[in-house]
Each structure stands twice: as structure tokens, then as C-alpha cells.
Amino acid sequence: MRPLIVIxxxxxxxxxxxxxxxxxxxxxMTVGSIVLFLVQGLxxxxxxxxxxxxxVRSLSGAADLAAMRAKLDGLGLGEISLQGFGGPEEVLIRxxxxxxxxxxxxxxxxxVKGALGNSVDYRRTEVVGPTVxxxxxxxxxxxxxxxxxxxxxxxxxxxxxxFGVGAMLSTLHDTLTTIGLFSLFQIEFNLxxxxxxxxxxxxxxxxxxxxxxxxxxxxxxxxxxxxxxLINRSLNETLSRTVLTVSTVALxxxxxxxxxxxxxxxxxxxxxxxxxxxxxxxxxxxxxxxYYIRPRHGGEAxxxxxxxxxxxxxxxxxxxxxx
Numbered sequence: 381m382r383p384l385i386v387i388x389x390x391x392x393x394x395x396x397x398x399x400x401x402x403x404x405x406x407x408x409m410t411v412g413s414i415v416l417f418l419v420q421g422l423x424x425x426x427x428x429x430x431x432x433x434x435x436v437r438s439l440s441g442a443a444d445l446a447a448m449r450a451k452l453d454g455l456g457l458g459e460i461s462l463q464g465f466g467g468p469e470e471v472l473i474r475x476x477x478x479x480x481x482x483x484x485x486x487x488x489x490x491x492v493k494g495a496l497g498n499s500v501d502y503r504r505t506e507v508v509g510p511t512v513x514x515x516x517x518x519x520x521x522x523x524x525x526x527x528x529x530x531x532x533x534x535x536x537x538x539x540x541x542x543f544g545v546g547a548m549l550s551t552l553h554d555t556l557t558t559i560g561l562f563s564l565f566q567i568e569f570n571l572x573x574x575x576x577x578x579x580x581x582x583x584x585x586x587x588x589x590x591x592x593x594x595x596x597x598x599x600x601x602x603x604x605x606x607x608x609x610l611i612n613r614s615l616n617e618t619l620s621r622t623v624l625t626v627s628t629v630a631l632x633x634x635x636x637x638x639x640x641x642x643x644x645x646x647x648x649x650x651x652x653x654x655x656x657x658x659x660x661x662x663x664x665x666x667x668x669x670x671y672y673i674r675p676r677h678g679g680e681a682x683x684x685x686x687x688x689x690x691x692x693x694x695x696x697x698x699x700x701x702x703x
Contacts, residue, residue, distance in 0.1 A: 390616050390617055390619075391616050391619060392612075392616060393612070393615070393616055393619070394612060395611070395612055395615045395616075395663055395664070395667070395668070396608045396609075396611055396612050396668060396671065398664065399664055399668035399671070402660075402663075402664030402665065402668065403664070403665070403668070406553055406661070406664070406665055409553075409557050409560065410553055410556050410557060410560075412560060413556045413557050413559055413560020413561075413563070414556065414560070416560050416563040416564055417559055417560065417563050420563050420564075420566075421563065422559070422562055422563050422569040423562070423566040423567065423568050423569055424517075424568075424569055424570075425474075425568045425569060425570030425571075426474060426506065426508050426570070427508060427516055427570045427571045428516055428517050428520075428569065428570065429477070429508075430477040430508050431474060431475055431476050431477040431507075431508060432474070432475040432477070432485055432488060432489055432505065432506065432507050432508075433472065433473070433474055433475075433504075433505070433506040433507075433508075434472075434473040434474075434475065434489065434492060434502065434504075434505050435465065435470070435471075435472055435473075435502075435503040435504045435505075436470070436471050436473060436496065436500040436501065436502055436503060437469055437470050437471075437500060437501045437503055438469040438470075438471070438499065438500050439498075439499060439500060439501055440499060441468075441469060442468040442469055443464070443468065443469050443470070443471045443500075445462050445464070445471065448462055448471065448473075448496065449462050451495045451496060452473070452492060452495055452496075455488075455491045455492070455495055457475050457476070457478065457488050457491060457492070458475070458476040458478070459476060460473060460474065460475055460476070460492075461473070461474040462474075470503075471500075473492060475488055475489070475492065477508075485507045486507070489505055489507075516571065520571075520574045523574075523578065524555060524574075524577060524578065524581075527578055527581050528548055528551055528552055528555070528581065529548075531547055531548060531551055531581060531585045532544045532545070532547060532548035534585075535547040535548075535585070535588075535589065535592070538589070539592055539596060539675070540675045542670060542673045542674065542675040543592050543596075543670070543675065545669070545673060546588070546592075546665070546666045546667070546669040546670055546673075547585055547588050547589075547592070547666060549665060549666070549669060550584060550588060550661040550662060550665040550666035550669075551581050551584050551585055551588075551661075553657075553661050553665055554580055554581065554584045554654060554657050554658050554661055555577055555580065555581060557653075557657055558576075558577055558580060558650055558653055558654055558657070559577070561649075561650075561653055562646075562650070567645075567646055567649060568646055569646070570646060572644065572646055572647040573646040573647060573650050575647065576646070576647045576650035576651050576654065577650060577654075579651060579654070580650065580651065580653075580654030580655075580658055583629070583654060583655065583658050584654070584658035584661060584662065587622060587625065587658060587659060587662040588661075588662045588666040588667075590618055590621060590622075591614060591615060591618050591622075591662055591663075591666065591667050592666070592667075594614040594617055594618050595610065595611060595614040595667065595670065596675075597614075598610050598613055598614050598617075599675070607670075607671055607674055608671055611667050611668065611670060611671060614667070615663060615667055622659060622662070622663070626655055626656075626659045629651075629655050630652065630655050630656075633648055633651045633652045633655060634648075634652065636648040636651070637649065637652060
């Protein structure tokens with residue numbers, strides 16, 4: 381079976397020549413994401429902020445969002461959000477949490493049902509309290525931090541501590557910039573988005589480990605090569621695999637974004653961004669950072685400049701004397 385080859389000849393791209401620009405861009409993106417999160421915050425969904433989510437289906441064809449909003453605005457339930465969901469006749473109604481217990485929340489649901497009447501079919505109703513929302517935020521932060529630490533520990537155990545530092549910094553970069561993207565465009569941040577962030581961390585480290593494995597192999601094979609050239613060589617040798625992986629994953633995520641509907645919209649956006657920025661961080665952060673915290677460039681293997689062993693011809697047997 382013939383293997384699939386994307387890049388038939390190993391290129392000679394000078395990644396290290398651009399790594400300082402990559403560091404600068406990443407620093408701006410990371411700091412900007414942190415500032416956006418602190419100043420503007422995230423648009424937390426019902427999962428984290430609490431409130432009531434009602435999914436309805438119009439019985440008279442395509443839903444008229446303007447007419448539905450006009451009926452709900454006068455109920456005194458706060459800023460109610462209506463959003464198309466799936467097909468043109470499906471609508472998600474988000475009602476902010478009201479003061480009081482679950483009875484108060486259900487009273488708000490009954491007001492919505494009374495305003496809309498029998499013109500819609502009520503598919504589901506979910507009520508999330510503030511305590512549950514805070515616990516989910518806390519659990520999400522803990523899960524993300526533990527995932528980053530576990531990734532660093534795994535890479536440290538498999539390679540050396542320098543590789544663990546590079547892997548953790550690049551994965552942290554991917555996570556923070558994804559959060560910054562959601563804060564910038566105020567895309568709803570919910571549990572599926574959090575799942576996407578953890579998936580991004582796994583994708584990013586997978587690409588980074590492949591590159592690190594090639595760096596380690598090249599270090600063992602060529603002990604006298606300059607370290608910047610060694611990193612360039614490793615990145616170029618794994619570039620075919622990187623291009624193939626990012627292309628296939630991006631196509632799958634694009635299909636989810638286009639055909640997955642509103643439920644998977646946040647997940648798909650986070651994953652698509654993560655695929656791009658995860659590949660970028662592997663090439664311009666994880667690998668170049670080894671240039672400054674160099675692992676041992678040992679000499680347990682042969683050097684590229686080592687001469688070939690001398691070939692010694694076997695001795696001819698001495699002729700036997702005949703009596």
C-alpha cells in the first residue's frame with residue numbers, strides 16, 4: 381500500500397529565523413486575552429451564570445423572533461434572550477435568574493408560556509441555580525489547571541524538564557487565547573466550550589510531542605549540529621505530518637460549524653481556533669523555546685561528521701605445502 385505523502389521533499393524553512401516575531405505575537409495575544417477577560421469578562425451561558433433555558437418549536441412554520449420578543453419584553457423578567465436553534469422554526473429562550481428559589485424560577489417559566497400560548501411546542505426546560513453555576517466554574521478552572529499540569533508532567537517524564545516547560549507554556553498560550561477570543565466576540569461560554577478547551581490542550585500537546593520526539597532523535601543522531609539548525613531540521617521533517625493533521629481536523633471541525641447547529645457552535649469555533657493556534661504554538665513556541673533552555677545535547681550516538689569505519693580486507697589463507 382502506497383503511503384500518503386503531502387510534502388514529497390523535505391523543505392528548508394527557517395522557522396528559527398521567525399521565532400522572535402512568533403514570541404512577540406504570542407505575547408501580545410496572551411496579554412490581550414488576559415486583559416479582555418479581566419475587563420470585559422465572558423458571556424457565560426446558563427450552565428455557569430444560572431437562569432432558565434426554554435427550547436420551543438413554532439407550530440406555524442418559521443419562528444418570528446421579533447413578534448416573540450415583543451410578547452416577552454413586557455413580562456418584567458429581565459433581559460430575555462431569543463436565539464435561532466437548529467431549524468428556522470426552533471428557538472432558544474434564555475431567561476435570567478430571578479430572585480428567590482426554584483418556585484420563583486418556575487413562575488417565570490409559566491409567564492413565558494402564558495405569553496406565547498399554544499403557538500409553540502415546548503421541547504425542554506432547564507433551570508440552573510447560582511450555586512450550581514459557581515460550582516461548575518470552579519470545577520472547570522480546576523479541570524483546566526490539572527490538565528495543564530498533567531501534560532507538563534507527562535512530557536517531563538517522557539523527555540526532560542526543558543521539554544515539559546515548553547509544552548506547558550505552549551498549551552497555556554492556546555488555552556488563554558481561546559478564552560480571549562470568546563471574551564472579544566462575547567460568544568456564549570458554556571460546558572461544551574470548556575470541553576473544547578480541554579480538547580484543544582490534548583490536540584496541541586499531541587502535535588508538540590511529535591515534534592519533540594523528532595528533536596530528541598535528531599539530537600542523538602547529530603551531536604555536533606548547531607542547536608538552532610537542529611530545531612529547524614526537526615520542524616521541517618515533521619511538517620508533512622503537521623500539515624496533514626491540521627487539514628483533516630480543520631475539515632471535520634468546519635463540518636461541525638456549518639451543519640452542527642447552534643448547540644455545537646461554540647464548541648466548533650473553539651476547536652477551529654484551537655487547531656490553528658495549536659499548530660502555530662507547536663512550531664513557534666514549543667520548539668523554539670528549547671533554544672533558550674537547552675536539554676542535554678549528549679553524545680551517546682554518532683556524529684554527522686564522524687568518518688565511516690575503515691574497511692579491513694580479510695587476510696588470505698597461507699598456501700599449504702605439499703609433501
